Amino acid sequence: xxxxxxxxxxxxxxxxxxxxxxxxxxxxxxxxxxxxxxxxxxxxxxxxxxxxxxxxxxxxxxxxxxxxxxxxxxxxxxxxxxxxxxxxxxxxxxxxxxxxxxxxxxxxxxxxxxxxxxxxxxxxxxxxxxxxxxxxxxxxxxxxxxxxxxxxxxxxxxxxxxxxxxxxxxxxxxxxxxxxxxxxxxxxxxxxxxxxxxxxxxxxxxx
Ligand SMILES: [Zn+2]
Numbered sequence: 760x761x762x763x764x765x766x767x768x769x770x771x772x773x774x775x776x777x778x779x780x781x782x783x784x785x786x787x788x789x790x791x792x793x794x795x796x797x798x799x800x801x802x803x804x805x806x807x808x809x810x811x812x813x814x815x816x817x818x819x820x821x822x823x824x825x826x827x828x829x830x831x832x833x834x835x836x837x838x839x840x841x842x843x844x845x846x847x848x849x850x851x852x853x854x855x856x857x858x859x860x861x862x863x864x865x866x867x868x869x870x871x872x873x874x875x876x877x878x879x880x881x882x883x884x885x886x887x888x889x890x891x892x893x894x895x896x897x898x899x900x901x902x903x904x905x906x907x908x909x910x911x912x913x914x915x916x917x918x919x920x921x922x923x924x925x926x927x928x929x930x931x932x933x934x935x936x937x938x939x940x941x942x943x944x945x946x947x948x949x950x951x952x953x954x955x956x957x958x959x960x961x962x963x964x965x966x
């Protein structure tokens with residue numbers, strides 16, 4: 760989730776216009792004339808069995824498209840995205856599937872600077888008001904990282920973003936079906952941070 764509003768041409772437009780844009784993009788892709796670098800021949804090459812080598816859990820932020828920022832072709836990585844890369848049973852089950860059934864050896868949790876989900880959690884804690892609906896789940900899951908970072912710390916946002924990545928990594932390493940493969944070294948769960956300004960991914964705890 761972005762801390763600032765999107766700059767897409769259809770932001771605030773109609774659903775019909777948004778759908779038309781989306782489908783036009785797919786037609787560019789299929790016709791072999793993509794405007795953003797994807798390759799339809801790669802899709803054809805990967806249309807058989809899949810053998811991905813990593814799964815990346817990231818945020819839904821529209822500025823952080825995971826296949827693009829890692830320059831991965833079709834069939835190379837599995838991608839899961841939720842607001843603030845928050846875990847739930849569907850996310851954990853998906854990762855368990857990829858690791859257990861597809862034999863993927865690497866799980867990366869990727870946070871990013873200026874994350875709107877973490878920012879929203881900071882604001883919710885500051886005013887003491889929990890959002891309604893399922894948004895509450897996101898805030899509840901991110902809140903411990905914000906509290907640990909210190910709600911009154913001027914740098915609470917970047918600090919909480921890093922803590923939240925590390926907490927997510929820690930939770931996944933202890934997951935029922937992941938803990939075993941992690942313990943014997945068949946699977947690694949790592950945390951990373953994406954810099955919106957430079958496009959660079961840095962490992963939070965390299966080595
Ligand atoms: Zn985010």
